[in-house]
Amino acid sequence: MFTGLVRTVGWIRRQPQGVRIEADDRLGPLQLGDSVAVDGLCLTVARVLPDGFTADVSEETLSRSTLAAKAAGGGAVNLEPALRLSDRLGGHLVSGHVDATGEVIDVRSLARSWRLEIAWNAPGYGRYICEKGSIAVDGVSLTVAGAGHGGQSFWVAVIPHTWESTTLRQLTSGAAVNLEVDLLARYAERLLQARISDEADHNLNRDWLLEHGWG
Template identity: 60%
Template sequence: MFTGLVQAVGRVERRGVQLLVTGCAPFAPLQLGDSVAVDGVCLTVAECVGDGFLADVSEETLARTTLGVKASRRGAVNLEPALRLADRLGGHLVGGHIDGAGTVMAVEALSQSWRLELRWNDPSYGRYVCEKGSIAVDGISLTVAGCSDDGSRFWIAVIPHTWESTSLHHLVVGASVNLEADVIARYAERLLLQAQPGASAHQAKPDVEITSDWLNAHGWG
């Protein structure tokens, strides 16, 4: 698990069938088998190399995330080592398992912050987005400032420290980002759907409309 608090900005590039991630000195030393979030993607250290590591990646990871494209141009990536039980949870619980890609719709510099507007490429994930909720963007724990009715488009107020100490300042309109929804929202949805009378433990009911009346009738009021 991770917290979404970036500890370094490094680079990623292809090394044969593996990815080489550099720039891990701020949280070194790494050991074989350690987990590191790279732009929000949980990668396992297969070999330590200088101030970074080599990692094996599956076709699924390359297809679902931006790492393949970034590696082709030695792009900047946000880095965070795995959470230790004694660490402070300064962000939110981030699994390092990307749900899908998003697209930058607007980047606006304000007097004391930046307004970043994004959209899910798959709008169905918008159901996990709500105002003041948490979302991980390229591995960064951020708070949703507002969103469309279906949550597929949302915007974030980014403070100067986050803007300057992560890769966010590289973003431009049209850029792709890795998005991970709040895991608590995902589990809450599944528990609510499973609470229907007669539903089996392995059978979800995505066609149910969860309303305040439904919640009250099923003991969630």
């Protein structure tokens, strides 16, 4: 589990058995089997190196993310070590399981922030987007400032510290990014679906509602 607060920016390269991540000391000491979020993807340390680590990557991870394209040519990535139970939760709960990729529609510099507008590349995730809700973009915890029709596109405001400390400053129109919706929104939806299904199984009517305290 992660918070979406990037610890440092590293460099990724593709290897025959996975990827190699180069990172500085700000990532912290690593051990075999540790989890690290790489552009929002939870990867397991397969080998600790003096300047980073290597990790294996599954076909599922490659198909749902920008990792394959970025690693093939070598590129900068946001890095965050796994959350400790004693750590402060400064961002939001991020699982490191990317839902889909998105495309940057617009990057705009404002007086005290930057405005990023992003569209989903996969349908169906707009229902998780709401104003002032949370979303992870390339592993960075951001607050949704607004959403387009149906939530298929949304925009976020990026403060100067986040802009300078992450790879978001490198984004331009047309760039692909990894997106993960708010974990709490996903569970809330699942619980509601189960409740509705349960009520349907009980032949929902006025008598049933009164019996269960809805009257």
